[in-house]
Every structure is written in structure tokens, then in C-alpha cells.
Amino acid sequence: MLSPKIYTFKSKINLKLFLMGRSNDLKIGIHSFGILLAFLLLTACSSSKQKNNSSKLTQGIDGMAVELKGNQMPTIGIKSSEPSGTAATICIYEQTNINQTIPEVSAPFFKKINTRLVKIVSSNINGRFQVLLPVGRYSVFVKQGNILYANRFDENNNINVCNVEANKMASFKVVISNEATF
Helix, strand or coil: CCCCCCCCCCCCCCHHHHHHHCHHHHHHHHHHHHHHHHHHHHHHHHHHHHHHCCCCCCCCEEEEEEEEEEEEECCEECCCCCEECCCCHHHHCCCCCCEEECCCCCCCCEECCCCCCCEECCCCCCCEEEECCCEEEEEEEEEECEEECCEEEEECCEEEEEEECCEEEEEEEEEEEEECCC
16 A cells, blocks of 8 residues: 655745646646546436436336334324335235245244245335336235234235236335334
């Protein structure tokens, strides 16, 4: 590793002469900085274009992960808090029935899902996520440490089902309420 050079000057004249000799180095440094800055700006613009294109998915899930915490019991005179969007790891499986799982202790926590894992995506800090999927029915889980969480079941005990139709983005809300009381 190169160590920085330390210069000492006995007078202001020596310092001025030193700086005059370094003016070409300074010009080169400014020129290099300008090129680097232009490159970074172009890279940032192209990556933002890619992000905008990814938000134009045509078939899959357009989702929101929200978290409820604390007392959610209705109280006269007190307005309930709105669930807040949250960053989460979203695991999308083929449609899963409760009989196709190994629960942690009991639902809504699961040690193992015995259907095929299709995709894993992350929601942003506001809870938004999008994922491209083929037509089909999927079960949506949230990964929490080594376990999976899902708290909605249909009349046949299928877990947190989202139906993806041809050429449509299915709007889907993942509700994380394991730290809430009702």
C-alpha cells in the first residue's frame, strides 16, 4: 500500500513554488474527477430506467406487505391504527393446503412447506413488491428467521392464496399480525 507523502515548507515562497509545480497534477485530478462523475451519472440514469421497466410487469403479483402490532381491539372514541408497510422476505409456493405443511407449533407458523417453492422476493421498506409469475394459484408466506408465517386460510384450508390470471397483475396484501392482539 502506498503511504502519503508529507511535505514541510520553511517559507510561503517554497509552498507557492511547490503548488505551481503541482498545478498540472491538479488539472489532471480535476479532469479525472469530471470523467468519474459523468460515468456515475450515466450509470445511475441507466439503472433507474431498468427499475422503471421492471415496474411494468404484466402478469404476476403486485403486492404489499403490512405489519400490525399492539392492541388492535376496537375501542370507542379511539381510531384504530393503520397497518404500516414493512420490508419482508416473501416466499411464494405453489398453492399449499395446511395438510401439506409441518407447523412450528401450530399455524400460522410453519417449519416446512411440502409444495414447490416458486420464487423468493423482498418487499421494499414501504412494503411494496412485484413478481412475475405464470398463471396459477400460489400460497404467499413471509420468512421470519427459520420459519414461515401466513395467517389467512380459505374454506378448504389452503394457505394465503393468490390467484394469478393471464396478462394481469394480482393485487395482494400480505398481513403480518403475529405481534398484534385482537
